[in-house]
Amino acid sequence: MKIGEVALIAGITNRAIRHYEELNLIKSRRLSNNYREYSKEDLDKVKFISRARKLGFSIDECSSLISLFDNQRRKSVEVRKIAIIKNDELKRQIQELKDLQKSLEWLIKKCPGNDKPNCPIIDELAS
Incomplete structure (x- = not known):
């Protein structure tokens, strides 16, 4: 998927997606024409970040949540702690x-x- 498709599906702007990339929250692959390409997993992360931001989580908090999202050995107590603090x-x-x-x-x-x-x-x- 290209950035515009991801933005449309996730309900955010292309600029927000680029910003998330600059902050290393997500990573795209580059095509030969230098366009960004996103996978279904990338889309899921963008939607995850968007939902977290709507709940009031900061970018730093989103980064922590993304790390937990990516960690299959995460403990729910860690996620719960972040949510309680927020x-x-x-x-x-x-x-x-x-x-x-x-x-x-x-x-x-x-x-x-x-x-x-x-x-x-x-x-x-x-x-």
Whole structure:
């Protein structure tokens, strides 16, 4: 398969695939015309990386997961550990966003929203 086919099937861009290659997450073979050629296994890896990225895994985390994906002797405890760490990170981020939302809602309630220039939102941002 050529890069465009892989990108279409995986639902990502050609550029993303090239980026994954630059980071050594995947490797293509080169044809005589220097075009990239991908196997079914390469497509599976690209889809794996794409799904992992959608779950919030970083490139470094994807690299670790790909190593485990390739290792037939992997232990599920290692995969689970990476997933637990990511889940805990997401929980922290969600809590931070909830805290920000509460702060913003408080400022919105304090702002009269009238034709006068006085605005607690501006005052808070300026302080």
